[in-house]
Amino acid sequence: MTEATPGQTVGPFFHHALAFPGDAELVPFGSAGSVVLHGYVLDGAGAPVPDAMIEIRQADASGVVPKAGGSLRRRGAGFTGWGRCCTDAAGHYWFSTIEPGLPFFAVTVFARGLLDRLFTRIYLPGAPEAVDGLVASREDDGRLRFDIHLQGPSETVFLKYPRT
Amino acid sequence: MLSGERKAPVDAEAVPSLTFDPVTSSQHEISDEIAEIHADSPRGAPLLDFAPYRSTRLRHPTKELQLVDPEGAELVAPVFGHSDVDPVESDLTVQRGGDPIGERIRVHGRVLDGDGRPVRRQLVEIWQANSAGRYAHQGDQHPAPLDPNFTGVGRCLTDDDGRYSFTSIRPGPYPWRNHHNAWRPAHIHFSLFGTDFTQRLITQMYFPGDQLLALDPIAQSITDPAALARLVASYDHSRSEHEWLLGYRWDIVLTGSHATYLEPSDD
Numbered sequence A: 001m002t003e004a005t006p007g008q009t010v011g012p013f014f015h016h017a018l019a020f021p022g023d024a025e026l027v028p029f030g031s032a033g034s035v036v037l038h039g040y041v042l043d044g045a046g047a048p049v050p051d052a053m054i055e056i057r058q059a060d061a062s063g064v065v066p067k068a069g070g071s072l073r074r075r076g077a078g079f080t081g082w083g084r085c086c087t088d089a090a091g092h093y094w095f096s097t098i099e100p101g102l103p104f105f106a107v108t109v110f111a112r113g114l115l116d117r118l119f120t121r122i123y124l125p126g127a128p129e130a131v132d133g134l135v136a137s138r139e140d141d142g143r144l145r146f147d148i149h150l151q152g153p154s155e156t157v158f159l160k161y162p163r164t
Numbered sequence B: 001m002l003s004g005e006r007k008a009p010v011d012a013e014a015v016p017s018l019t020f021d022p023v024t025s026s027q028h029e030i031s032d033e034i035a036e037i038h039a040d041s042p043r044g045a046p047l048l049d050f051a052p053y054r055s056t057r058l059r060h061p062t063k064e065l066q067l068v069d070p071e072g073a074e075l076v077a078p079v080f081g082h083s084d085v086d087p088v089e090s091d092l093t094v095q096r097g098g099d100p101i102g103e104r105i106r107v108h109g110r111v112l113d114g115d116g117r118p119v120r121r122q123l124v125e126i127w128q129a130n131s132a133g134r135y136a137h138q139g140d141q142h143p144a145p146l147d148p149n150f151t152g153v154g155r156c157l158t159d160d161d162g163r164y165s166f167t168s169i170r171p172g173p174y175p176w177r178n179h180h181n182a183w184r185p186a187h188i189h190f191s192l193f194g195t196d197f198t199q200r201l202i203t204q205m206y207f208p209g210d211q212l213l214a215l216d217p218i219a220q221s222i223t224d225p226a227a228l229a230r231l232v233a234s235y236d237h238s239r240s241e242h243e244w245l246l247g248y249r250w251d252i253v254l255t256g257s258h259a260t261y262l263e264p265s266d267d
Helices: B010-014 B027-038 B225-229
Strands: A035-042 A052-057 A082-086 A092-097 A104-111 A118-123 B104-112 B123-128 B153-157 B163-169 B174-176 B182-184 B187-192 B201-206 B246-249
Touching: A035 A052, A035 A104, A052 A092, A082 A092, B123 B163, B153 B163
Parallel strands: B104 B246
Antiparallel strands: A035 A092, A052 A082, A052 A104, A104 A118, B104 B163, B123 B153, B123 B187, B174 B182, B187 B201
């Protein structure tokens, strides 16, 4: 296998390049069947990380991972199963999406001060065979909540794959 | 409020027990720290726990990454198409109606997967400072001029051979508050996708011969010099244009795809 090009931090100045209108809305907010997946990105001292970016990739409700184009603009495209959200000043991220027909959202995490991307998963509540610690909680209003701790006693389980 | 790298490091303030003041570390001290870490066995991927880059201190995981077999959505990258990207987005010199100031360049190359196959029709996003070393970003307060004709943001789709090309302005180096008299080498940020979600990559391309590279804790977090060299473009005279621009070539290799990979079997 050819040697991979190394990663580098996303730095602090990515918002004007990577954010785009509707980036966090895989389906329109409040639409029938939609759910909000949200949480906070926190550092090792429990402080919010206001310059992180989260991306999710997921299957549709029937368990099919969409392969249709239009993931960036979604101009009339169907469900493309990918979204991006830059954290706000409180370190908060959110997505308006649907619950996937497969047990987890695939997640990548980028931030200033984080030298390479991190992978994790967010499992739906009650998912069988979930990785310990990677299950979202269901809030009273129906939203899915999952905080990402880059470090510390509640440090999130981050993943690697055989070929990464 | 955005926490720019030039503002007082929030991380350090949050931890009174920190034994150093990052902004008052000298380049000499930072370079010594880098050399000490580099004395250990070299690694091709950046060290996440790399204290010379001060902002990593509270932002790097301390536990081993957990090995899992990719499944479901992890095996399929998001798909982009021509409805997502206008061809004009690959020319950063024509976005605002006037010519940006600086040295006009073309950066081109191929996006390959770990098995050397071209990554076709996939999204490439870039962002960079202007020729004076300032980003068109509200968090960048470096007192260098903004260029009204330059956003520093571009996108393109690779072609059927994995090729990408951007026309731009050579970015300037700029100061940041990691330590005293800290300067980032000139660089262009690249965001890339493969065919698997697990191939996602965000990185930075550097320019050949930049004396700041050896001093930079972000670049030097890659402790294997051969791996760091893979982030440095080469000057490409064959793509320079008479009385118009200078060419640079930079190829990008993602990690391996799992979709067509057969696990080695012992039996």
